[in-house]
Amino acid sequence: IMRSPPRSKNSQIIDLRMAISICFQAVVLAATVLCGYVFARNNGAQRGLTGDALVSYSQTIAFALLICCELLRSFSCRSERTPLLRMGIATNMKLVYSVLGAFVLLLCSIYIPFLRPLFKTVPLSLGDWLIIIVGCFIPLVMGELYKAYVVPILERNIKSLSEPLMKPSEVPARSSKKGIMSMFGGKDPTQFDDIESAPANAEIPKEEISVPD
Numbered sequence: 001i002m003r004s005p006p007r008s009k010n011s012q013i014i015d016l017r018m019a020i021s022i023c024f025q026a027v028v029l030a031a032t033v034l035c036g037y038v039f040a041r042n043n044g045a046q047r048g049l050t051g052d053a054l055v056s057y058s059q060t061i062a063f064a065l066l067i068c069c070e071l072l073r074s075f076s077c078r079s080e081r082t083p084l085l086r087m088g089i090a091t092n093m094k095l096v097y098s099v100l101g102a103f104v105l106l107l108c109s110i111y112i113p114f115l116r117p118l119f120k121t122v123p124l125s126l127g128d129w130l131i132i133i134v135g136c137f138i139p140l141v142m143g144e145l146y147k148a149y150v151v152p153i154l155e156r157n158i159k160s161l162s163e164p165l166m167k168p169s170e171v172p173a174r175s176s177k178k179g180i181m182s183m184f185g186g187k188d189p190t191q192f193d194d195i196e197s198a199p200a201n202a203e204i205p206k207e208e209i210s211v212p213d
Contacts, residue, residue, distance in 0.1 A: 017154050021080065021146065028142045029069055036135050037062040043131075053122075060110065060121040061128060067106050068136035071099045076143045081151055083144055 014022070040061035044054045074095060076084045089096060109119045116122065124132075 016158055017151070018080070020154065021151075024146055024150075025073070025139065025143055029066075029073075029139045032069060032135055032138045033062050033066045036065040036131065039131065040128075056120060056122045060124060061132065063119070063121065064106060064110065064124065064129075065132050065135050067102070068132055069139045071102055072136050072140045073143060074099060076140055076147075079147075081147060083147060084140075 037058050040058040041054060044057045049057055075087075075089055078087060078092065078095075109115050110121045111123055
């Protein structure tokens with residue numbers, strides 16, 4: 001039923017592989033946003049912006065770039081190993097709707113006048129959005145390359161990741177007690193005695209019920 005074995009009860013929530021992945025993606029994301037901020041300052045200076053206007057413009061570019069990077073990266077973060085092209089985007093429509101809703105809120109914080117002072121943003125042009133669109137794909141592509149080339153190397157070389165996730169001694173013992181499912185007429189999934197051993201055509205013995213006179 002399960003595509004991969006369960007994690008051991010003694011394993012850490014954030015293991016070494018996940019910690020390396022978090023650090024790598026954080027560095028890529030931070031570098032992308034900082035480069036976008038520096039590029040926006042140079043671009044704004046060429047347009048003649050100075051002082052607070054230049055700072056607000058650069059901050060808006062960095063803010064929108066950070067949000068768009070995280071929105072795109074959410075599709076790739078669904079799996080630590082499976083590429084996004086194999087998973088597909090439309091396989092989780094709730095995530096698609098959430099990303100679209102968050103992007104609409106981002107547009108509201110930039111283009112609705114009474115929200116601009118709260119977020120300290122300024123309106124952006126189509127050329128500015130081209131910069132943001134190109135930049136927000138950098139963390140996504142780097143994350144996919146990381147899953148394709150770095151994750152297999154880590155799984156082969158890190159000793160803790162090569163050990164089985166569930167040792168035989170940690171397999172739950174079979175229970176002879178009736179589970180909660182039997183209260184509703186169902187089969188308790190923890191009771192395996194009569195599931196595997198009984199043949200398919202075996203007759204289930206009927207209980208004798210004595211009715212008082």
